[in-house]
Amino acid sequence: MPVDNEDQRAEGPIEPDESKRQPENTSDETTASMNPLRTESIEEVKTASDLRYEDIDLRRTAEFKPGLVSTAIIGLALLVATVVPVALPPSGEASFPEFTYLWGLLAIVTVVTGLGYVYWVEKIEDERGASEAQ
Amino acid sequence: MAVNSPLQVTPEIEGGALAVSAVAVYFLVVIAIGIIFYRRSSSSTEDFWIAGGEISTKVQLFAFVAVYTSAGSFLGYPGFAYGFGAPVALAILIGATVGIVLFAIFLAGPIRRSGVYTLPAYLEMRYQSRYVRLVGAIIFGISAWAYVVPQLVAAAISFDFLFSGLGYAEGVIVTALVFALYVSLGGFWAVTWADFIQGIIIVLLTLVPIPFILLDFGGVGTAVSAGAEASPVFLESALPTSALIGAGLVFIFSILALPQSGQRILSSKDDKTARRSLVGAAPIYCGIFAISIFIVAGAALSLEPDLADPDFAYYLVMSEYFGPLLTGIGVAAILAAIMSHTDSLLIALSASVSHDIPSTLQMGLSERQEVLLGQGAIWIGVVTVALVALDPPGLLLELVTVVGGGIACGLFPAVGLGTWWKRANAWGAIAAMIAGFGLYGYLYFFVDIPAFSEILIALPLGILTFIAVSLVTRRPTDEEMLGFATFHSESIEAPLETTSDD
Numbered sequence: 001m002p003v004d005n006e007d008q009r010a011e012g013p014i015e016p017d018e019s020k021r022q023p024e025n026t027s028d029e030t031t032a033s034m035n036p037l038r039t040e041s042i043e044e045v046k047t048a049s050d051l052r053y054e055d056i057d058l059r060r061t062a063e064f065k066p067g068l069v070s071t072a073i074i075g076l077a078l079l080v081a082t083v084v085p086v087a088l089p090p091s092g093e094a095s096f097p098e099f100t101y102l103w104g105l106l107a108i109v110t111v112v113t114g115l116g117y118v119y120w121v122e123k124i125e126d127e128r129g130a131s132e133a134q
Numbered sequence: 135m136a137v138n139s140p141l142q143v144t145p146e147i148e149g150g151a152l153a154v155s156a157v158a159v160y161f162l163v164v165i166a167i168g169i170i171f172y173r174r175s176s177s178s179t180e181d182f183w184i185a186g187g188e189i190s191t192k193v194q195l196f197a198f199v200a201v202y203t204s205a206g207s208f209l210g211y212p213g214f215a216y217g218f219g220a221p222v223a224l225a226i227l228i229g230a231t232v233g234i235v236l237f238a239i240f241l242a243g244p245i246r247r248s249g250v251y252t253l254p255a256y257l258e259m260r261y262q263s264r265y266v267r268l269v270g271a272i273i274f275g276i277s278a279w280a281y282v283v284p285q286l287v288a289a290a291i292s293f294d295f296l297f298s299g300l301g302y303a304e305g306v307i308v309t310a311l312v313f314a315l316y317v318s319l320g321g322f323w324a325v326t327w328a329d330f331i332q333g334i335i336i337v338l339l340t341l342v343p344i345p346f347i348l349l350d351f352g353g354v355g356t357a358v359s360a361g362a363e364a365s366p367v368f369l370e371s372a373l374p375t376s377a378l379i380g381a382g383l384v385f386i387f388s389i390l391a392l393p394q395s396g397q398r399i400l401s402s403k404d405d406k407t408a409r410r411s412l413v414g415a416a417p418i419y420c421g422i423f424a425i426s427i428f429i430v431a432g433a434a435l436s437l438e439p440d441l442a443d444p445d446f447a448y449y450l451v452m453s454e455y456f457g458p459l460l461t462g463i464g465v466a467a468i469l470a471a472i473m474s475h476t477d478s479l480l481i482a483l484s485a486s487v488s489h490d491i492p493s494t495l496q497m498g499l500s501e502r503q504e505v506l507l508g509q510g511a512i513w514i515g516v517v518t519v520a521l522v523a524l525d526p527p528g529l530l531l532e533l534v535t536v537v538g539g540g541i542a543c544g545l546f547p548a549v550g551l552g553t554w555w556k557r558a559n560a561w562g563a564i565a566a567m568i569a570g571f572g573l574y575g576y577l578y579f580f581v582d583i584p585a586f587s588e589i590l591i592a593l594p595l596g597i598l599t600f601i602a603v604s605l606v607t608r609r610p611t612d613e614e615m616l617g618f619a620t621f622h623s624e625s626i627e628a629p630l631e632t633t634s635d636d
Contacts, residue, residue: 060625
């Protein structure tokens with residue numbers, strides 16, 4: 001597993017490299033940290049011996065709910081854009097076929113949803129940052 | 135390379151000293167960028183592979199536009215619309231746009247938080263297995279190499295048009311040399327700043343023909359109608375609906391696994407920068423090329439419905455409306471699109487060969503050795519690609535789509551799904567990569583099915599393989615979840631003993 005110690009940190013960013021890894025039965029003093037030269041948005045990682053599979057719950061992340069909602073919206077738009085052109089008979093006299101209109105709508109829905117996602121995630125992150133500061 | 139039939143037209147663009155000078159200046163600028171950043175990029179592997187991870191949103195925004203714009207975009211979108219109908223090109227364009235936004239949602243944050251230098255290293259961190267990294271590095275390396283071929287072809291076509299004294303082969307050689315020079319010298323620092331400048335050029339030059347066309351035709355509707363009158367398929371499609379949907383899906387899922395996407399994300403200042411710049415780049419990319427699909431292709435069809443190669447459509451418009459200086463700048467823009475896509479690919483290829491594979495084989499290379507090996511890999515990659523580009527197969531956007539499909543089928547399950555499904559394990563990842571990539575290749579080369587439909591079979595199979603093998607093999611251990619917990623650092627309720635990040 002990726003590990004770090006003070007010597008490695010002095011040399012530079014940490015790589016998840018087998019040759020630098022500690023033995024499997026890591027001591028409690030050994031901490032795992034991803035690239036200590038990167039920015040403040042990276043949280044420190046707890047010791048390997050303290051982490052449990054069951055403790056990991058993605059629902060706690062700031063990205064979970066915005067990601068779920070955004071993906072659902074884009075997924076629905078994509079489903080409509082792929083199913084409807086196949087299900088409908090070919091257009092008669094229209095100058096643009098249904099496929100073009102539906103995929104144009106898909107593009108608009110996607111871009112707007114993406115912007116909404118970024119706004120939502122950052123709002124949650126800012127609120128959490130503010131409550132932690134208090 | 136299309137052979138000119140006497141019954142088909144090849145546009146002649148106005149070259150001359152001004153046009154050649156514009157291109158020469160552009161080449162000198164990118165090589166100068168490589169030289170400027172040589173010392174900094176050679177100082178560490180972090181600088182060489184990911185520009186120190188310090189790139190801001192403003193730079194990254196245009197860099198992403200440039201990364202996602204290739205010859206397949208600049209020439210291929212209007213070319214596909216010209217040859218197969220606007221809906222076909224639109225499906226690919228919008229597929230790519232959806233892919234970019236989904237990449238921002240699913241992967242930008244976790245990848246950036248990983249702290250690694252390459253996507254194969256990300257895979258190792260996620261699955262805690264160097265074998266996953268090795269298989270990933272091989273697929274990335276092959277895909278990145280193959281992806282460069284159509285880019286070099288497009289560059290050589292541009293040379294063929296512009297420089298009367300030089301031909302296609304000379305174009306391949308000169309462009310390959312420029313690529314190799316600035317990427318090997320300046321690493322990802324040079325790539326980033328070149329991409330930033332190229333992104334701005336691309337946006338401007340995609341839009342420059344538009345006022346000329348609209349003035350000539352009298353408006354958007356007239357230009358589009360003129361194209362429809364010249365070609366019955368322009369507003370319909372020469373391909374079945376399943377092919378359009380398949381082509382769109384190829385780009386949705388291949389964007390999610392593109393090697394250069396990962397490198398660009400890893401170079402961002404933080405995860406906020408990565409998300410914002412991706413979501414900001416998507417509408418710019420989609421908007422400018424949607425305009426190109428309808429207006430440039432429509433005008434090209436009206437001007438000349440019998441081009442020798444549909445990929446000549448943009449050149450035809452240039453030859454009709456641009457003077458020599460603007461022609462040179464237009465060709466420089468095409469080369470900018472090509473280079474911005476290729477330089478990141480070359481870094482990804484180089485990283486696979488000199489960083490990921492040696493690491494998994496535990497060769498114990500020093501940082502200096504890695505950088506040198508990486509520079510060598512860039513040159514070898516470019517030379518071998520140039521040899522293939524001298525006699526390439528297929529239409530540009532077709533080549534790009536085919537390679538993109540392979541990447542999607544091979545890597546999306548392990549990278550995309552594995553980032554968010556904690557039950558996924560190394561066996562599932564390896565099985566999915568081999569099954570997806572292998573089946574896609576088999577279908578493409580040996581089975582006769584509608585164009586771009588291979589992904590409709592290979593990708594679901596890759597996903598099913600990923601899920602099934604992960605479920606029938608053991609659950610990841612607590613230690614094996616360390617990478618996953620790092621990507622989703624808020625997913626653990628109460629951080630325990632932590633380490634200072636400075």
